[in-house]
Amino acid sequence: MQKTRFFLKGSVAENVWLNRQAQRGYQLTAVKGMTYHFKAVAHAEKVLAEYLPTKTLTAMTDVFHPLTSFTFRNGKMAVAYSPVQPAQRIVSDDNHYRLAVYRRAREVALNWMNGWVVGIWLLMCVEVVATTRLTATPMLTNLLLGSFGVGAGLIVAAIVICGVAAARFHGQVRRLIRVTGEDKEAWKPTMHVIFKHQKQVPDTDVWADLGLWQLTMQNQKGEYYYNLQTYLSEGEIRNAIAKIIKQKDFSVMSWLGLYPL
Incomplete structure (x- = not known):
């Protein structure tokens, strides 16, 4: 079985969703992009997602056998999805790696927002330039105003969607900075x-x-x-x-x- 979801790999929200699937009897088997692969089992184990360098994951291949793993595009960081027994004590110490991932996710969200807004604005400018060479008619005016309304709506949607995502990532960054003390890249007064x-x-x-x-x-x-x-x-x-x-x-x-x- 496959399910498509948009999560930051290794995030708390993703981990909660994966464990909800485990409660329903679906065991995670693979993660490919936004697609999660499951198989139905009698007793699905809960999943713990941990960040670690790709080199570490490769070096531990002989002794560490997670359910699956996911490698980010830069090839430097990966997420290992490990099974967790009901009585097993969970100790996670990946906050330093998690901080780096959330910082990068915040940057990506802001870059997407900027690109989305600038791209739509440029299209609107091109439309204005193109219509100046045409004879003005009521229909053309209505089409122009309608397209401006759609463009403005898309810009607002970009700001809301990407802005909310960036704000959530920023909240995690602030929390992890307090936990790890790594504030070299953080803004300070x-x-x-x-x-x-x-x-x-x-x-x-x-x-x-x-x-x-x-x-x-x-x-x-x-x-x-x-x-x-x-x-x-x-x-x-x-x-x-x-x-x-x-x-x-x-x-x-x-x-x-x-x-x-």
Whole structure:
């Protein structure tokens, strides 16, 4: 038996759906694109989907025998669908790989939305240019307005469908960042720290745990302007720096670019 569903491979939603099929007596046998293959059995085992590098999956072929597996297009990451016994304790530690997959899925959803919107907009522009060379008639006007309405509807549909998908993936990305602590590729507010009366460039390595520092400007008055990408508040940054430098020798601007009132 085959069923076609659109899921992010290895996602929680997919795993729930696969286990629902197992409860109905259908055991997963293969995953090919959006098509899932099942066979009817007396006692179907539940399925656990785990992310792992393709090299690892290949190296473990002799000892690891999942029900099936799926390899992503880049060939670097795969999903292994393993059977789970009722009394078996499940311990999954693929959050690092899962984070990479969800980040990529978010990018794909946004790219699809942008491509969809731009493509329809270009078609509408071509239609306008083409109709300028024709004699205006009530029928032509109605067709033009109708096509604009359809185009606008398709654009809204693209924004809603892809936007909702991207938002869901983003929610998972945020959750996994909190779990794994991998926030190097995550957006962070940018604070502005100004050091004053300095004889040399401040050693920001001592505050490396505050976030990512970047020197943006300096002048002959001994003032150094830094951007600091961090989740910390102004007060937390100020208290950390004040342990080494006097408060009169530096100031912290908010991530909105405004001095705190």
